[in-house]
Amino acid sequence: MMEAIDGEQISRVREVLRDAGRVVVLTGAGISTDSGIPDFRGPNGVWTKNPAAEKASNITHYLNEPEVRQAAWQNRLTTPAWTAEPNRGHAAIVELERQGRLHAIVTQNIDGLHQKAGNDPAKVIEVHGTVWFTRCWECEDRRPMEQALARVRAGDVDPACLECGGILKSDTISFGQSLIPEVIDRAMRVSDECDVMLAVGSTLSVYPAANCVPRANAGGADVIIVNGDETNMDRYATHLLQGSIGDIVPAIVAPAT
Numbered sequence: 001m002m003e004a005i006d007g008e009q010i011s012r013v014r015e016v017l018r019d020a021g022r023v024v025v026l027t028g029a030g031i032s033t034d035s036g037i038p039d040f041r042g043p044n045g046v047w048t049k050n051p052a053a054e055k056a057s058n059i060t061h062y063l064n065e066p067e068v069r070q071a072a073w074q075n076r077l078t079t080p081a082w083t084a085e086p087n088r089g090h091a092a093i094v095e096l097e098r099q100g101r102l103h104a105i106v107t108q109n110i111d112g113l114h115q116k117a118g119n120d121p122a123k124v125i126e127v128h129g130t131v132w133f134t135r136c137w138e139c140e141d142r143r144p145m146e147q148a149l150a151r152v153r154a155g156d157v158d159p160a161c162l163e164c165g166g167i168l169k170s171d172t173i174s175f176g177q178s179l180i181p182e183v184i185d186r187a188m189r190v191s192d193e194c195d196v197m198l199a200v201g202s203t204l205s206v207y208p209a210a211n212c213v214p215r216a217n218a219g220g221a222d223v224i225i226v227n228g229d230e231t232n233m234d235r236y237a238t239h240l241l242q243g244s245i246g247d248i249v250p251a252i253v254a255p256a257t
């Protein structure tokens with residue numbers, strides 16, 4: 001149930017964050033919706049409005065059907081991430097880093113908005129990859145996405161790897177594709193190491209990313225969950241804040257006055 005956020009609760013959580021030395025922030029789609037990045041399955045979601053995009057997100061279809069890849073490249077030309085700007089929620093996490101409290105960001109988002117907001121890219125662990133790079137399916141060559149998009153705009157409907165001729169895709173984790181073990185290991189390790197886990201805008205229902213929360217809890221960390229709605233991990237929360245992410249996150253990381 002949605003409850004009004006009272007000032008006293010905000011003050012308590014602000015104190016928890018002020019006392020923290022190593023905060024891990026776990027972010028999901030909810031932090032980026034204010035930046036105009038649609039989620040995948042909601043009423044305005046990418047897949048709801050464009051079933052072809054759902055097909056392109058399945059690795060088997062993508063690898064085996066040239067027309068699926070061609071449609072995917074056309075969609076990539078207009079991906080909302082290219083023009084999206086970080087919002088107040090992202091800015092608040094930059095402030096947390098400025099205060100010297102940010103251990104790492106584990107994000108389920110592929111939009112690159114934490115880096116664009118000003119967080120140190122070395123602190124951002126992208127468990128589902130990023131749309132800002134391409135990856136060759138054969139040789140794993142990784143390059144800025146813009147290089148491939150320029151080729152598509154110049155008329156190449158399905159640009160191949162410049163190293164080996166293999167199939168290129170965005171450097172994201174498609175359905176049916178394995179996660180990167182080193183990336184997941186790092187996400188779990190920082191969760192073990194943190195003294196506060198701040199989960200923002202995630203339903204905490206997608207694994208293994210959601211496991212960061214019980215890992216942090218098992219290590220004795222405070223768990224702060226900020227989301228517009230209930231999550232699957234609310235039982236682990238020491239502080240549960242339901243409401244507007246853009247209002248709550250800046251309020252709880254505000255510097256001491």
Ligand SMILES: [Zn+2]
Binds near residue numbers: 139140
């Ligand atoms: Zn290649």
